[in-house]
Each structure stands twice: as structure tokens, then as C-alpha cells.
Amino acid sequence: MTYDFSVLRELRKKRKMTIADLSKRSGVSYVAISKLERNQGNPELKTLDRISQALQMPAHNLLALAEQKHPIRVEETTCKILEVANCRLVNLDGIRIFSITAPKGARGRQPEFHMDDYEHCFVLSGKVRITIRGSEYTLGSGQALSWDCIFEHNYHVIENSEWIAILTPKRP
Numbered sequence: 001m002t003y004d005f006s007v008l009r010e011l012r013k014k015r016k017m018t019i020a021d022l023s024k025r026s027g028v029s030y031v032a033i034s035k036l037e038r039n040q041g042n043p044e045l046k047t048l049d050r051i052s053q054a055l056q057m058p059a060h061n062l063l064a065l066a067e068q069k070h071p072i073r074v075e076e077t078t079c080k081i082l083e084v085a086n087c088r089l090v091n092l093d094g095i096r097i098f099s100i101t102a103p104k105g106a107r108g109r110q111p112e113f114h115m116d117d118y119e120h121c122f123v124l125s126g127k128v129r130i131t132i133r134g135s136e137y138t139l140g141s142g143q144a145l146s147w148d149c150i151f152e153h154n155y156h157v158i159e160n161s162e163w164i165a166i167l168t169p170k171r172p
Contacts, residue, residue: 003066009037011055011065026054060171068093081113082106082155098165102128106157114149117167121145126161130154139163 012022019037023030028050035041036051043051045059052059074090081087085102096113104126121130122144129138130145132153137145147153149167 003063004039005036005041005043005066006039007062007065008033008051011057011062012037015055022051022054026050028054081110082108082157085157094169096167098167099162100165101162102126102155102157102160104157104160107155109152109154114167116170117149118170119147119149119153120166120168122164122166124162124164126163127158128161128163129156129158131156 008022012019017025019030019033022028023033026033028047032041032043032047033051036043048062049059052062055062072092074092076088076090079087079089081098081100082102084106085100087101088099090097096117098113121128121139123139123141125141127138127140129136130153131137132147133151138158139145
């Protein structure tokens, strides 16, 4: 795996820090930080952890930024869900975004889309009832709900509806 730690410069400047400030806060030498910002050197994990703490961000976020400095661009796929609902899907590095249009009366569940994820549902129009662990939540336009996909859940479209569902993987 290739990392580009020049992203450190952008992160540091965004926080209005000099290399000396970052060095003092992290305990990592000025020279080591300067080399990383020029993408020279191969830092140890403890060094990255100290720098990320000084930047007030989790180390895995720093590594993710260094791994992929450029935006991700993908094309959508389409599918049917709930037997009759139209679904447009994009997968952005494991985060799956669904744009769903469903007619009144559509119902069901789609366990094949869920892994060890969190689901975030935002209703754009209409009404959708979501049942999670025996509790019902009716969402109208402008309302959202978030839950752990480990719990079985079902959808029931009360009115013709459009909503966005975002599945985000759990991070260790």
C-alpha cells in the first residue's frame, strides 16, 4: 500500500499550525515532520499516532487521507428493491448510498445489502415506516433515522416516497 503523507502540510495549515507548533504538540522532531510533508520517509505507527493526536484526529483518519488524497469518482448502478422500488446505488469506498423511489404499499427488507453497517435513512418526500426490533418509526419528508444494521428491520411505504439510505461500515 502506498501512502502520501504530504497531506500533513494541508492538515497542519488548516489548523493554523507551523511545523514547529506540530513538533512541539506531538513530540515528533521538526525534521521528521518536514520530511513527511515532502513525502520522504516511512513513519512508524507510534509517530503517526502522536501526530494525529496533535492534529486532534484519529490515526486511522490520517492514514485514510494519506492513502487516498484524491476524490473518488464512481458511476451509479440501478436495481429493484422491496420488489417494486427503483434504486440508484453508488459505492464510495465501502460507503453505499442508495437513492430510492417507491410506490405506496411497497414493503420488505433487503438483508443482502447489509453487512456490519450502520444505516442512515433520510426521507425526501412521502412517508416510510421502518420497523426495527419491534418498534415502528414513521418518517415524513425531512426526517431521518439512524440504526445499527445488526438489528433486523423492515420498510413499509405509506405514501409514494423518495428517500436516501446510506450504509456506513463500522470502523474498529
